[in-house]
Amino acid sequence: MRDPEITLRFLAAPTDAGQSGSVSAGRVLEWIDKAGYAAAARWSGGYTVTAYVGNVRFSRPVEVGDLVEARARVVLTGRTSMHVTVQVSSGPPTTGGLEPATQCLMIFVAVDGEGRPTQVPTFEPRSMEERLLEQWAQRRAEVRAEVQAAMERQTYSDAGTAPREVLRFLAAPTDVNWGGKVHGGIVMRWIDEAAHVLVTRWTQNPRNVAIFTGGVRFYQPLRIGDLVEVEARLLHTGPHSMHVGVHVRSGDPATGELHQTTFCRTVFVVLDDSGRAAEVPRWEPVSEEDRALDEHAVELVRIRQRFGE
Structure with a gap:
């Protein structure tokens, strides 16, 4: 049997x-994607693409100089898809003690040389832990569908x-995979x-960090x-938090026609x-669209709370 973990x-x-x-949270997200890709590529035996990243919660910062461990494991497969959990832990290399910093669920799709989805080996749980992780990933599909529907409205x-x-x-050659x-x-x-x-300009304070990133869906390759x-828009402010929606669009620079890549x-x-x-400046919705997006941010919090996240 193929090894589901790396x-x-x-x-x-x-x-x-x-x-x-x-x-930075952005760098940790890069590490998460690389570890997830390595696990998915090993399992499928070929090239895979990131389709979705969800529920990335940053519980503690990773410090410069830390020893970092990114552990990825396949926990559920579909016909062409692989659900992969990734946990990032870190700590001083002098002690070897590593503490969890973040974890998430990713979905990868195996593709052939023409970019068409291709079948992957079926994952069969071998232990109680693997069965529980498989069941958890299956339940995540329900909340993922509800969050996606709310976003698309x-x-x-x-x-x-x-x-x-x-x-x-x-997009530069150094960005290629x-x-x-x-x-x-x-x-x-x-x-x-x-x-x-966006957050730096809103608060006039560069000492800001992401504590959550979710609903990252990749619609087409870049x-x-x-x-x-990359457009970031403020959706909602709480006493200490700022909820931001980010759209990534891309296209041919000769025409300037852009299509949505990620949201x-x-x-x-x-x-x-x-x-x-710290407390953050409050943003007050003005237009009807402002109010709808403000309520949307609150709705997403309610959805995740209802599912115990």
């Missing part, structure tokens, strides 16, 4: 740090007055960076040389001098 181990470098001094247009930031650039497309982890780093710029547009929601907090979440 573990990557490495040191967090100074170049991985964000504005807070700890490793929303309208994002110029009628909204919420603060927003847009980053535009070309093993299949010649832009790596899903790179796209998730762009999402984190755009949200960081290619080297594409014009990329997700992320939640940020600002850190005070003691490292705790």
Whole structure:
């Protein structure tokens, strides 16, 4: 039987740090995607693409110099898909003691040389732990469908007055993955960076960090040389949190015609001098679209609470 699990181990470098001094959430998302890809590629025996990333909760920061362990395991398979859990742990290399920093569920699809979905080996649980993980992944499909339906009901247009930031650039050769497309982890780093710029301008404080990223669905591949547009929009503020919706669009720079590549929601907090979440400026919805998106952010919180997340 194929091994469903793989573990990557490495040191967090100074170049991985964000504005807070700890490793940026975007870099951790890159690591998550790489570990998940390694597990999915080993299981399928070929190239796979990231289709979905959900429920990434950052429980503690990863510090520069930490020994990092990204453990990925296939827990459920469909005909062409693989559900992979990834847990990232870290700690000082001098002690070897690693503490969980984040975990999530990812879905990968195996594809052939023409980019068409191809069948994968069926995963058969071998232990009680693996059976429980398989059942958990099956239950996640219900909340994923409800979250996706809620997201697709929303309208994002110029009628909204919420603060927003847009980053535009070309996808570089250094962003490529093993299949010649832009790596899903790179796209998730762009999402984190755009949200960081928005939150920094809103709060006038660069010491902000993502504590949650969810509903990351990849609609189509992004290619080297594409014009990329990453738009972050403030959806809702709580006493200490800011909920941000991020759209990634891409297309031919010659025509300027862009198509949606990825969408997700992320939640940020600002850190005070003691490292705790500080109060943030309140945003008041103005237009009908503003109010709908504000309620949408609250609805997503309710959905996840109902499922015990």
